[in-house]
Amino acid sequence: MSHKVVKQAGVIPVIEDKGKFKTLMVTARSNPSYWIFPKGHIERELGALKSAKMEAEEEAGIQGVVKSPSLGIYRFRKEGRDYQVMLYPMKVKAVKDNWLERGQRKRKIVSFKTAMDMVSDSVICDILEKLYKSLKKKGEL
DSSP states (O other), X not given: OOOOEEEEEEEEEEEEETTEEEEEEEEOSSOTTOEEOOEEEOOTXXXXXXXXXXXXXXXXXXXXXXXXXXXXXXXXXETTEEEEEEEEEEEEEEEOSSOTTTTTOOEEEEEHHHHHHHOOOHHHHHHHHHHHHXXXXXXXX
């Protein structure tokens, strides 16, 4: 018996601050002590990149440029359903003071090293590490 995998798209925000790269994380609505990257369902009419950008604005209040290709895919299971999330890099251009899910989530700008400590999924850690090494090597996103 096969079951449907729910496909989602998300971003790893990249904020350049005085030559250092940082990222932004938000808390999960279902667990305010669990830190994640903005992500959500892929809207059929938008596609993965635009859906990821929309989720970043709704969940974290950030605007910017989402780039292809995806950095990688991670999977998780929640409430008996399997999810597959494609993560894309996002060069953050603006961090808004007010956003749609402000009352439902906390957000935090952290170093990549801190983000790796906050993430519980080893696949996401690997994706983060790969992105950070690439940023340091190229000096930009």
